[in-house]
Amino acid sequence: MSETLLGVALDAARTNGIRYADVRVVTPQRYLNLAVRNGNASSLTSSLSSGIGVRVRTDRAWGFAGTSELTPAGARQAARDAVRLARAASRGAKRPLELTDEAGPRDGRYATPLREDPFEVSSDEVVALLTDAERRLHASADVKSGIASFQAWDETKWFRSSDGASFHSRIVQVGAGVSATAVRAGMVQTRSAPGPFGGDFSQAGFEFVRGLGLASRAEEVGKEAVQLLDAPACPTGPTTLVLGSSQLALQVHESVGHAVELDRIYGSEAAYAGTSWVAPEAIGTLAYGSAGMNIIADATEAGGMGTFGWDDEGVVAQRVPIVAAGTLVGVLTSRETAAHLGLARSGGTARADGPDRSPLIRMTNIDLQPGDRSFDELLSGVKDGVFLETNRSWSIDDKRLNFQFGTEVGHRIVNGELGGLLRNSIYAGMTPEFWRSMDAVGNASTWHLWGLPNCGKGQPSQLARVSHGAPAARFRNVSVRGG
Amino acid sequence: MARGASTPEALVAAAVDGLPSGTTADARLTRSTWTTIRFANSRIHQPLIERHAYLSFRVAEGGRLGTATTVDLTPDGVAAVVRAARSMARVAPVEKRFRGFPNDGAPKPTRVAYSSATVATTPEEATRVAERILAATAAGSPGGRTAGVLNVGGETLRVLNSTGLNRSTETSAAQTSVLVDRPERDPPVSGWSEGAHWDLRRLDAARVGREAAERVATSAPEAAAPGEYRVLLRAPAVGDLLGFLAYLGFGGNGEVEGWSCLKGRRGKRIAPSDVNLVDDARSRDTLPSAIDYEGVATRALPLIRHGVAGPAVTDVLTSGRLRKPLTGHALSPEAPQSYFGPIPSHLVLTPGKAREDELIRETKRGILVTRFHYVRVVDPGKSVITGMTRDGTYRIENGEIAGPVRNLRFTQSVLGALHDVELVGRDARLMGGERGGMASTCPDLVTSSFRFTSATLF
Numbered sequence: 001m002s003e004t005l006l007g008v009a010l011d012a013a014r015t016n017g018i019r020y021a022d023v024r025v026v027t028p029q030r031y032l033n034l035a036v037r038n039g040n041a042s043s044l045t046s047s048l049s050s051g052i053g054v055r056v057r058t059d060r061a062w063g064f065a066g067t068s069e070l071t072p073a074g075a076r077q078a079a080r081d082a083v084r085l086a087r088a089a090s091r092g093a094k095r096p097l098e099l100t101d102e103a104g105p106r107d108g109r110y111a112t113p114l115r116e117d118p119f120e121v122s123s124d125e126v127v128a129l130l131t132d133a134e135r136r137l138h139a140s141a142d143v144k145s146g147i148a149s150f151q152a153w154d155e156t157k158w159f160r161s162s163d164g165a166s167f168h169s170r171i172v173q174v175g176a177g178v179s180a181t182a183v184r185a186g187m188v189q190t191r192s193a194p195g196p197f198g199g200d201f202s203q204a205g206f207e208f209v210r211g212l213g214l215a216s217r218a219e220e221v222g223k224e225a226v227q228l229l230d231a232p233a234c235p236t237g238p239t240t241l242v243l244g245s246s247q248l249a250l251q252v253h254e255s256v257g258h259a260v261e262l263d264r265i266y267g268s269e270a271a272y273a274g275t276s277w278v279a280p281e282a283i284g285t286l287a288y289g290s291a292g293m294n295i296i297a298d299a300t301e302a303g304g305m306g307t308f309g310w311d312d313e314g315v316v317a318q319r320v321p322i323v324a325a326g327t328l329v330g331v332l333t334s335r336e337t338a339a340h341l342g343l344a345r346s347g348g349t350a351r352a353d354g355p356d357r358s359p360l361i362r363m364t365n366i367d368l369q370p371g372d373r374s375f376d377e378l379l380s381g382v383k384d385g386v387f388l389e390t391n392r393s394w395s396i397d398d399k400r401l402n403f404q405f406g407t408e409v410g411h412r413i414v415n416g417e418l419g420g421l422l423r424n425s426i427y428a429g430m431t432p433e434f435w436r437s438m439d440a441v442g443n444a445s446t447w448h449l450w451g452l453p454n455c456g457k458g459q460p461s462q463l464a465r466v467s468h469g470a471p472a473a474r475f476r477n478v479s480v481r482g483g
Numbered sequence: 484m485a486r487g488a489s490t491p492e493a494l495v496a497a498a499v500d501g502l503p504s505g506t507t508a509d510a511r512l513t514r515s516t517w518t519t520i521r522f523a524n525s526r527i528h529q530p531l532i533e534r535h536a537y538l539s540f541r542v543a544e545g546g547r548l549g550t551a552t553t554v555d556l557t558p559d560g561v562a563a564v565v566r567a568a569r570s571m572a573r574v575a576p577v578e579k580r581f582r583g584f585p586n587d588g589a590p591k592p593t594r595v596a597y598s599s600a601t602v603a604t605t606p607e608e609a610t611r612v613a614e615r616i617l618a619a620t621a622a623g624s625p626g627g628r629t630a631g632v633l634n635v636g637g638e639t640l641r642v643l644n645s646t647g648l649n650r651s652t653e654t655s656a657a658q659t660s661v662l663v664d665r666p667e668r669d670p671p672v673s674g675w676s677e678g679a680h681w682d683l684r685r686l687d688a689a690r691v692g693r694e695a696a697e698r699v700a701t702s703a704p705e706a707a708a709p710g711e712y713r714v715l716l717r718a719p720a721v722g723d724l725l726g727f728l729a730y731l732g733f734g735g736n737g738e739v740e741g742w743s744c745l746k747g748r749r750g751k752r753i754a755p756s757d758v759n760l761v762d763d764a765r766s767r768d769t770l771p772s773a774i775d776y777e778g779v780a781t782r783a784l785p786l787i788r789h790g791v792a793g794p795a796v797t798d799v800l801t802s803g804r805l806r807k808p809l810t811g812h813a814l815s816p817e818a819p820q821s822y823f824g825p826i827p828s829h830l831v832l833t834p835g836k837a838r839e840d841e842l843i844r845e846t847k848r849g850i851l852v853t854r855f856h857y858v859r860v861v862d863p864g865k866s867v868i869t870g871m872t873r874d875g876t877y878r879i880e881n882g883e884i885a886g887p888v889r890n891l892r893f894t895q896s897v898l899g900a901l902h903d904v905e906l907v908g909r910d911a912r913l914m915g916g917e918r919g920g921m922a923s924t925c926p927d928l929v930t931s932s933f934r935f936t937s938a939t940l941f
Binding site: 039092395426 | 517518519520521523524526527528529530531532533534535536537547548549550551552553554555563564567568570571572573574575576578605606607609610611614617628630631632634660661662664666736740741742746747800816817821822856857858859860861862863864865867869870871873890892894917918936937938939940941
């Protein structure tokens with residue numbers, strides 16, 4: 001059926017003036033969201049979706065249409081809608097649209113390696129696991145909100161384009177986490193594990209969730225949330241900052257990943273997400289950070305939420321260096337933006353979050369490579385500083401320069417030793433100065449690949465699932481304060 | 484499944500009625516069509532049409548609730564979603580305070596304000612509106628670069644439940660936001676405006692474009708030192724602050740769990756008496772909807788009356804947990820936003836009397852903020868949020884706009900900003916509402932103390 005719909009839509013899109021077309025049929029698109037909150041079912045939802053997305057291009061403009069009607073009539077309607085939009089948009093377009101000519105494998109199959117299909121695991125078992133973990137969060141009556149949650153996605157997709165790309169994929173992703181919020185006298189403190197935003201996530205089966213050890217982490221999470229109510233505030237002033245792996249992953253996401261999206265650099269997202277401080281002519285010369293900064297966008301990484309076989313333009317997944325020894329060497333591209341930059345090929349990062357959305361440049365797995373220091377060695381060079389971990393708030397300007405992040409926990413570092421908890425910790429800075437101040441990078445023992453399920457971009461809003469590998473690392477002379 | 488049921492509506496009604504004894508349900512059937520015309524670099528670059536039909540089905544079995552959704556509206560698809568919802572409910576913890584699905588007995592509402600022509604907008608018509616915006620910005624800011632979006636369309640929502648409730652509402656929306664920038668300048672400058680209406684014919688999209696162009700600074704922004712300033716917040720910035728207050732202060736879950744920033748403050752003064760905020764999904768000044776996603780008739784709910792804080796909003800679960808009445812603010816149970824619980828989503832801040840020039844004059848010395856960017860919560864209990872200014876930040880000196888300033892980061896309590904309101908503008912504007920979602924109708928505000936904590940380079 002899906003193969004038939006691809007053909008129906010593609011045939012309907014091949015009309016006068018249409019130079020290119022691609023079609024995605026997604027079925028099934030499944031989502032499980034199970035969450036226990038204060039002993040109640042916060043969400044026990046099973047979602048089943050499907051649809052067709054048709055994208056066409058005249059020599060000057062795109063048109064896209066998506067529908068949930070998975071029938072030949074729906075496919076033809078979507079193709080007609082896309083063609084009408086592209087023709088209408090062509091009227092005022094002066095500049096021709098160019099796309100890269102893609103080489104490499106342009107057809108095949110991709111499937112997530114699974115040991116235990118999360119959609120085959122009994123919901124009783126999952127809810128029992130969550131209920132047990134959530135109960136353990138309530139370390140005292142001060143814990144007013146405990147949440148244990150599990151999410152799983154399953155997307156089966158067929159793709160075909162008018163220039164010969166064709167693939168089939170099935171991508172399965174999972175994640176889970178616990179979070180406790182303690183409240184006393186107007187003070188609110190939250191502690192989460194393994195990470196914020198619902199825990200940790202991976203392209204994997206349920207074996208990943210079993211490995212998270214939610215129940216064993218939950219008691220400590222609840223205790224720390226309560227301890228934070230009595231913890232001193234983070235000190236204020238410039239200091240040496242050691243960031244833990246999960247917070248540094250988000251720092252990579254916000255201040256590198258988004259900044260090197262070529263559609264942002266070219267102004268395509270200017271009105272909403274913003275642009276970038278990075279200029280296209282800076283590629284190859286810009287000193288983004290210190291010599292220890294090495295970042296790779298790797299869409300082939302095992303377990304990555306941003307791993308796939310082909311992107312939503314039919315371009316094969318790649319491993320693209322972004323920052324090498326502190327110098328910007330690459331950016332995230334689509335076929336249109338790569339051609340505009342003069343590249344022969346796209347880096348293959350155009351993705352849509354469903355059949356009803358047009359592909360945008362999205363992060364894949366943007367990893368800061370590990371360095372050579374153990375965690376103790378990162379601390380040992382610090383007479384007086386702070387260690388911050390697990391994001392609590394995040395904000396950055398529309399060129400990705402001025403940022404401010406809050407973390408759930410901090411610890412004072414004195415003479416290379418971690419002290420007690422600090423609450424309301426905030427650090428802030430400017431992207432290039434911050435990355436250039438990184439003087440030590442943690443080794444593989446401090447490195448973790450974090451899954452992030454909620455990267456927003458585009459209008460209408462699209463949520464991408466991406467990953468970031470990050471070690472712990474040390475930064476000098478960073479502005480910190482207690483909120 | 485009842486014999487002879489053919490339409491999705493009939494299939495869903497039969498599914499709700501056909502559940503075994505002791506099992507109840509509510510269902511939401513939505514159909515939507517949206518056209519989005521995105522433009523950037525002064526040309527249309529991402530035009531899109533979406534057509535959706537979608538069913539959300541929630542069952543309750545002995546106080547255990549489970550939800551399933553589908554886009555398969557065939558008999559087999561509806562039967563499957565019922566099975567999936569029941570399988571979810573069977574493993575759910577018992578919700579001890581679940582009082583059953585609601586039926587408020589109100590007359591059947593359908594449309595509040597609706598434009599069938601807006602929903603039927605063709606791709607060509609939508610594209611022409613976007614072209615008018617581009618023409619307006621080109622005329623208003625020659626050499627400027629325009630980006631933005633136009634969303635046009637609508638949704639039909641039908642809600643049914645086991646009490647016999649069977650209601651529908653139709654909503655339409657047209658929304659645009661426009662940015663004009665001059666990236667070649669050092670530092671770059673930009674201007675912004677936005678607007679929305681439930682009827683595309685009454686949305687003056689070209690005016691929105693002209694306003695964005697007019698707000699592009701003609702001189703280079705200077706640096707302003709971080710610190711406390713009196714600020715004149717244009718309506719989009721006001722809408723951001725109120726949007727955060729909606730869930731930090733008036734959201735149902737915050738009230739249930741005790742982390743609401745208005746805990747202990749309801750019924751008390753939190754702002755001057757000329758601050759009046761109502762959530763009113765029945766107002767034609769918003770993108771109105773006759774019912775919420777549990778089928779409860781919407782109504783005006785004062786949130787701040789003459790400066791005094793009102794109640795949190797509820798849905799069927801939070802009303803049970805709080806033992807408070809339903810307010811008609813339910814989201815669809817599977818919606819990602821339901822994590823925050825019910826939240827007000829049709830905010831209307833009552834306009835005052837001050838014209839824009841009076842607001843500027845009375846600000847005397849301070850900062851004019853057009854818009855915020857990337858706002859996030861720093862401390863929910865104290866309603867502290869952080870974000871950046873963007874697209875038109877100006878210094879006010881001696882009651883006049885003295886020139887543009889580089890953008891600033893604020894870290895500020897929303898309640899603090901409301902407490903210190905000095906003037907309320909007379910011209911309200913409807914904003915937000917992408918795909919008919921959360922929207923606010925706000926005038927400009929002057930507040931005496933607003934904390935900027937750092938600055939950026941542009």
